[in-house]
Amino acid sequence: MKGDALIDPKGLIHEAYRIDGITASECRSIFLDWALSLPEGQETGKALRVLLERYGEPKPDHPMTTVMRDGLASVATPQRRGGWRARPRN
Numbered sequence: 373m374k375g376d377a378l379i380d381p382k383g384l385i386h387e388a389y390r391i392d393g394i395t396a397s398e399c400r401s402i403f404l405d406w407a408l409s410l411p412e413g414q415e416t417g418k419a420l421r422v423l424l425e426r427y428g429e430p431k432p433d434h435p436m437t438t439v440m441r442d443g444l445a446s447v448a449t450p451q452r453r454g455g456w457r458a459r460p461r462n
Contacts, residue, residue: 379419
């Protein structure tokens with residue numbers, strides 16, 4: 373299933389799983405490109421869950437599976453905002 377228009381518009385994740393000997397570093401680079409290419413309004417967490425089910429479950433030891441799991445964990449964990457947004461207002 374190359375390039376589902378909503379969750380993998382450029383087919384990057386699909387192709388990453390087809391590359392023999394791909395490294396974790398290369399997977400992180402591909403993942404960043406994938407995240408930046410998602411259509412506006414597409415929920416990243418939802419897309420990652422679908423991709424992990426489609427590609428990660430059959431290949432749990434693939435470096436892209438690890439990268440996507442890490443990405444899903446960071447999407448699910450809210451980050452503290454720093455700077456002036458974090459300061460209480462009087």
